[in-house]
Each structure stands twice: as C-alpha cells, then as structure tokens.
Amino acid sequence: MVTTKKRPTESNLALLREAQTQALTMPNTAMAVTIDIGDSKDIHPRNKQEVARRLWLAAQKPGYNNIISFSGPKLASVTMKNNSKIVVKFDTLDRLYIKGPLLLGFEIAGADKVYYQAEAHIVSLNQVLLSSINVPEPISICYAWANNSPANLFDSKDLPAIPFRYGEIARK
Numbered sequence: 001m002v003t004t005k006k007r008p009t010e011s012n013l014a015l016l017r018e019a020q021t022q023a024l025t026m027p028n029t030a031m032a033v034t035i036d037i038g039d040s041k042d043i044h045p046r047n048k049q050e051v052a053r054r055l056w057l058a059a060q061k062p063g064y065n066n067i068i069s070f071s072g073p074k075l076a077s078v079t080m081k082n083n084s085k086i087v088v089k090f091d092t093l094d095r096l097y098i099k100g101p102l103l104l105g106f107e108i109a110g111a112d113k114v115y116y117q118a119e120a121h122i123v124s125l126n127q128v129l130l131s132s133i134n135v136p137e138p139i140s141i142c143y144a145w146a147n148n149s150p151a152n153l154f155d156s157k158d159l160p161a162i163p164f165r166y167g168e169i170a171r172k
Contacts, residue, residue, distance in 0.1 A: 072159030105151035
C-alpha cells in the first residue's frame with residue numbers, strides 16, 4: 001500500500017528531535033536516541049535499561065572525549081543518482097542494518113511537496129538508496145518524521161538512526 005500525505009508535518013515530537021539534533025553542533029554535547037523504544041503518548045520508555053545504556057554511551061563523548069559510536073547513524077549527505085534516486089549517506093562508525101524485513105520510515109517528495117513512502121535499501125556500509133515510482137523527480141526526503149514512526153534503521157551497536165528532514169536536493 002502506498003501512503004501519500006503532505007509531509008513532513010509539524011509534529012511536535014519531530015520538531016523537538018530536530019532541535020536536539022541541531023544542538024549537537026555545540027561543544028561537549030551528545031544525544032541518546034530512543035525513538036524505537038519510546039511512545040509519543042508516554043515520555044517514560046518502559047525499557048529503562050536500554051535508555052541507560054544509550055545515555056552511558058552518549059556520556060562517553062563529552063565526558064571522556066572517546067571516539068565511539070554513541071548516538072546511532074546521523075545524516076551526513078544526500079545526493080541524486082540518475083535524477084530519480086536518492087543516495088543518503090550516514091555518518092556512522094558502524095555498519096547499517098534494519099530490524100525487520102523492509103527498511104521503513106523514509107519518505108520522499110517532488111516539487112508538489114506530497115510525500116510518499118520510499119522504497120529504501122541499504123547499498124553499502126553507510127548508505128541507503130531511496131526511490132518511489134510516485135516521485136519521478138524527488139527534491140526532499142525525511143526519515144522518522146512523525147510522532148510514532150515505523151523507523152527501523154540501526155547501526156551494529158543497536159543504536160537507531162537519528163530522525164531528520166532534508167529539502168531541496170541538488171541535481172548534478
């Protein structure tokens with residue numbers, strides 16, 4: 001089933017996650033992503049041990065200046081391939097993998113800003129290829145841009161990818 005919607009919508013949780021991600025540019029900051037174990041209706045995740053593990057990993061960066069994977073794959077770059085497919089590169093020290101049979105949570109849109117669920121595949125250690133038969137000339141993408149997104153992209157330390165939105169992809 002193909003889903004269409006005007007997106008990314010102004011989800012308060014998505015906007016909060018975006019602001020938290022932007023704060024990572026400040027010195028001595030880190031973030032523990034819990035999108036996969038949280039619930040938009042309850043700010044207290046049930047799996048406290050996993051939250052603690054992720055917070056401990058995040059604390060290693062500013063606290064000890066360790067170069068370890070502490071917050072899951074983060075968007076590094078977006079490029080066009082053949083004017084119809086999008087290559088999303090992630091900044092990660094670990095290999096990407098998905099939980100489940102299909103990679104979920106990616107949506108793409110053309111100039112009309114109508115978003116469709118993207119067909120997404122991991123194509124290398126840190127890259128995902130996106131396409132949609134409904135969007136022949138994509139210009140923007142988002143990942144996990146909803147309150148309760150079906151996002152399931154992780155790194156090999158079992159840390160979820162950081163949600164994002166990205167617009168106006170440059171064509172080569």
